[in-house]
Amino acid sequence: xxxxxxxxxxxxxxxxxxxxxxxxxxxxxxxxxxxxxxxxxxxxxxxxxxxxxxxxxxxxxxxxxxxxxxxxxxxxxxxxxxxxxxxxxxxxxxxxxxxxxxxxxxxxxxxxxxxxxxxxxxxxxxxxxxxxxxxxxxxxxxxxxxxxxxxxxxxxxxxxxxxxxxxxxxxxxxxxxxxxxxxxxxxxxxxxxxxxxxxxxxxxxxxxxxxxxxxxxxxxxxxxxxxxxxxxxxxxxxxxxxxx
Numbered sequence: 001x002x003x004x005x006x007x008x009x010x011x012x013x014x015x016x017x018x019x020x021x022x023x024x025x026x027x028x029x030x031x032x033x034x035x036x037x038x039x040x041x042x043x044x045x046x047x048x049x050x051x052x053x054x055x056x057x058x059x060x061x062x063x064x065x066x067x068x069x070x071x072x073x074x075x076x077x078x079x080x081x082x083x084x085x086x087x088x089x090x091x092x093x094x095x096x097x098x099x100x101x102x103x104x105x106x107x108x109x110x111x112x113x114x115x116x117x118x119x120x121x122x123x124x125x126x127x128x129x130x131x132x133x134x135x136x137x138x139x140x141x142x143x144x145x146x147x148x149x150x151x152x153x154x155x156x157x158x159x160x161x162x163x164x165x166x167x168x169x170x171x172x173x174x175x176x177x178x179x180x181x182x183x184x185x186x187x188x189x190x191x192x193x194x195x196x197x198x199x200x201x202x203x204x205x206x207x208x209x210x211x212x213x214x215x216x217x218x219x220x221x222x223x224x225x226x227x228x229x230x231x232x233x234x235x236x237x238x239x240x241x242x243x244x
Contacts, residue, residue, distance in 0.1 A: 102133075107136070111168065130177065135178070137182055179242070189202050
C-alpha cells in the first residue's frame with residue numbers, strides 16, 4: 001500500500017524523490033520504494049522525518065511496536081483536570097499566547113473563550129503575528145446542535161449560544177489569516193490545539209462541557225494521542241462551511 005502521508009508531505013514541502021535521496025545520500029529508487037509502501041530502516045525513517053519536519057510515527061505509524069507507541073503516548077499526558085472549570089484561567093491564556101505556528105478551536109459554542117478578553121487578545125495578537133488561526137463553531141441550524149441542546153436540557157439555548165459565539169468572535173474575523181467555519185458534526189470532544197499541544201474537553205451525555213474532564217496533552221516523539229486529535233480536527237475542518 002502506498003505511503004500517502006509521505007507522498008503528500010513531500011509535495012507540501014516541495015521535496016522530490018531526487019532531492020530527498022541527495023539529502024540522505026541514498027539511491028532515488030529507495031525513496032520511490034518508500035513512497036510505494038516499503039518501510040525504511042530506522043535510521044532513514046528518522047532522517048526523513050527530521051528533514052521533512054514531521055514526526056516519524058506520522059509517516060510510519062506501524063513501524064513501532066504497540067508497547068512503544070503506548071508508552072510514548074502515555075508520556076504525552078501532561079495532566080488531567082476533573083472538569084473544564086477546574087482548568088486555571090491563566091493556563092488557557094498562556095496556552096494560546098505560546099502559539100508559534102497554529103491555533104485551532106473545535107467546539108459547538110465554547111463561549112468561555114471569546115467571553116474572556118484576555119484569551120481573545122492573546123489569539124488576536126498571535127494572528128497579527130502570522131500564526132494561523134482556525135475556528136470551528138457548531139452550525140446553529142444543524143440537527144447536531146439541536147440534539148446537543150436537548151441532551152444537556154437547554155434545548156434551543158444551544159443554538160443561541162452558537163450564534164452568540166459568532167458575534168463575540170467578530171474582532172478576530174477581520175484579521176487576515178483567521179478562518180471560521182461552521183460544522184455539523186457530532187462532537188465527542190471539544191479540541192483546543194496549539195502547535196504540538198492540545199487541550200481536549202471530553203463530552204458526557206447530559207452534562208455541560210464545563211463539567212466534563214479536560215486532558216492537557218503535549219506531543220512526544222513516537223506518541224500518537226495528540227496526532228489522533230489533530231487528525232480529527234482536520235477531518236471536521238474539511239467538512240465545515242466557511243462562515244461569511
